[in-house]
Amino acid sequence: MTSQRLCALVLTPVLMLAPACTSTPGRPASTVATPDTGPSEYTLTEDISVRRIAPGVWVHTTLSGPDFGRYPANGLVIEDGAESLLVDTGWSPAQTEHLLTWAKETLRKPVRAAVSTHFHVDRTAGIPVLVARNIPVYGLEDTVKLATEHGRPVPTESFSGARTLGPVELFFPGAGHARDNLLVWHRDSGVLFGGCFVKDGAAKDLGNVEDADLAAWPASLERTRERFPEARVVIPGHGAPGGPELLEHTRSLIP
Template sequence: MFMIKYLYLLIFSLGLLACNTGTPTAKSQHYQSAALEIQKVTDHVYRHTSFLNSERFGSVSCNGMVVFNKGEAVIFDAPTDDSAAAELINWVEDKLHCKVKAIIPTHFHSDCLGGLRAFHQRQIPSYAHGLTIEKARFNKEAVPQNGFDTLLTLPVGDKEVYAHFLGEGHTKDNIVGYFPAGRVLFGGCLIKELGAKRGNLVDANVQAWPMTVSRLKEKYPAIKIVVPGHGKPGGTELLDYTIKLFAQNE
C-alpha cells in the first residue's frame, strides 16, 4: 500500500514539473478546429494550416511554421484570415507558453498575409522582404512593418531563425524560413509537395524557379525536414521534385 501511494505521489509530482517548465504536453501536439490545424513537426517546430477559398483551385490548405524555444516563438506566414490568426496566437501562448516575437510573411499573396492584422493588433512585429511590403501596400493589404533585402536573422530563445531571399520563383519576393538548430526549412510556396502540379503561376518566374531552389540546396545542405507552402512535409526530396517540375519544358 505504501508503494502504491508513493507511485501516485511521484506521478503527480512529475506532472506538476512538466506544467511548470512549459513543456508542450501530448494534447498540444495536435490541434484542429474548423479554421485551423496545428501539427508537431519536431520538438521545437509546428506546422499551422489554414484554408483559403480560391475561384480557380477551390478550398486550398495553406501551411505556415511556428518555431519556439525558451518561452519565445517566431511564426512564418500568417493564417489566411484574422480569426484563424488570432486562434493561432492564442494557441501558442496557452499551449506552448510562449510569447510570439515576430510574424514573417514569405511573400505578398493572401495565403501569407491574410491574417497579418491580427498580429499587429496584438503588438507583434512583422518582417518581410522589401518587395513584399511594396506589393502589399499597392494591393491595399495589411503591410508588414519591417523590411529586409536578402537575409534576416531573429533570435528565438537562445536559438536563431533565418528568413532568406535566394531568388525568384513562385513570386519575385518569395523567401524561405530556416531553423538551423532543428534543420527544418519552411519553403513556403517556393517548394512543392511531392506529386503537386505547378499551381498558381500568375506572378511566377518559371525560368528562375529551379535555379533558386538549387541555390537553396547549396546554401543549406544540412536540411532534414521541409515544410512546403501547401501539402505534406517531407525531406529534401521535395526540393529535388520542385527543381525537376520547373526544369521541364512545357
C-alpha cells in the same frame, strides 16, 4: 470536409505521413510520441490544425474559405525560449487570432514576432491582427512593395537578402513562385520552410504561377540547395512535408 470532422496529416517520428482525424475542436488531436512531452497535434477550429514536426517546431495548417475551395496552407510556430515566432498568418485574421491564442494559452509561448514569406493572401491576411497587438511582422522589401501594390496587408519590418530572427535564418534565394518568396531555416532541427517556393511530393504541376518567375526559379532552387545542405525536413506552402527531394521535385515541374 464537414464542419464536424477535420482530417489532418500527422508527421510521425520517422517522417512517415499518416491520416489522423478528430471531431473535438480545441482538444488535442493526437498523442503520437515525439521527443517533446504533451500532445503532438491540436485542432483549434474546423479550419485550423497545429502539429509538432520537430522539437520546438510546429506546422500550422489553415483552410481557405469556399472561394478557394477550402485549400490548405502551411505555416510555422517556432518556439524561442519563453516566446515563439509565427511564420505566415493563415488565410484570415480570425485564423491568426486563434493561432496567437493557442501559442499563448496552450503552448504557453506567446508570439513575439512574425514573418510573411511572400505577399499572397495566405501569408499576409492576418497582419492587421499582429499589428494591433504590437507584434512586428518581418518581410522582404519586395514583399512590402508588392503587398502595397496589390492592396494586401503590409509587413512592418523589411529587409533584403538575409537576416537572423531568434532561432531562425530568413533567406531570399531568388525569384520563383513569386518575386519575393522567402525561406525560413531552423538549424537546430534541420527544418527548412520552403513555403510556396517548394511543391509537395504529390504535386503534378506548379499550381498558381500568376506571379511566378519560371526562368529564375531553377537557379533559385540551386542556391537553396547550396545554402542549406543540412536540411532534413522541407515544408512546402501546401501539402505534406518531405525531405530535400522536394527541391528536386519542384525543379522537375518547371518547364
